[in-house]
Amino acid sequence: MSSILPMGKERVHKLFAEYFNNEPLIHVWEIGSELVFGSRDEVGYKMLTEADPLPLLNGARTDPKAFELFHQGMIHALQNNLEIPIPAQKFLAEYLANPEMRPKQKTGTKTDEEFNWRLRVALLELEDEGIKPTKGEKKDHEGYKCGIDVVLDVLCQFDQSNEYTYENLARRYFRTLKKFPKLPSDTF
Numbered sequence: 001m002s003s004i005l006p007m008g009k010e011r012v013h014k015l016f017a018e019y020f021n022n023e024p025l026i027h028v029w030e031i032g033s034e035l036v037f038g039s040r041d042e043v044g045y046k047m048l049t050e051a052d053p054l055p056l057l058n059g060a061r062t063d064p065k066a067f068e069l070f071h072q073g074m075i076h077a078l079q080n081n082l083e084i085p086i087p088a089q090k091f092l093a094e095y096l097a098n099p100e101m102r103p104k105q106k107t108g109t110k111t112d113e114e115f116n117w118r119l120r121v122a123l124l125e126l127e128d129e130g131i132k133p134t135k136g137e138k139k140d141h142e143g144y145k146c147g148i149d150v151v152l153d154v155l156c157q158f159d160q161s162n163e164y165t166y167e168n169l170a171r172r173y174f175r176t177l178k179k180f181p182k183l184p185s186d187t188f
Contacts, residue, residue, distance in 0.1 A: 008129045012122040012154045019118050020158050044073025048088045057091045064103045116176045123147040123173055134170050148173070 036046045047056045059066030123133040126147040133147040148169045
């Protein structure tokens with residue numbers, strides 16, 4: 001197992017180096033039965049142009065996440081001189097005339113989805129290399145290095161060792177896994 005650890009750890013290091021440098025991880029959204037992939041700013045634009053924009057625009061009236069997608073999509077379109085669909089132009093004009101229409105964010109602790117996705121990707125990649133994501137039900141943890149241990153080693157390199165523990169990383173991993181389950185391996 002030690003021969004595969006450096007390559008896996010290198011990938012994990014790259015994922016979190018990008019996170020701490022605020023580099024985006026690819027975002028995935030679902031429109032009906034279609035998936036839309038892209039960076040954070042591209043996804044909103046793609047959702048407005050590659051499908052019917054009305055579901056996103058209607059959602060943006062009440063859902064802060066949908067509004068943020070719309071907002072990022074408009075920024076992307078304007079910065080890159082891209083065509084903006086007429087319904088999105090009208091919604092943008094309505095927003096510019098009345099910024100109060102933007103839905104309010106819920107108060108409370110905000111989930112760091114970007115970190116959670118990177119954690120999940122890191123643990124799934126390590127699992128592909130034969131390193132289990134968590135210690136699980138093992139009775140003898142001595143000398144056993146799981147994926148979360150590798151991630152913790154990497155986070156120490158970014159002076160984040162006080163911020164994260166095995167327990168809170170495992171909780172984040174299982175929460176994300178519950179929200180977005182792994183596909184059965186026989187589907188590929």
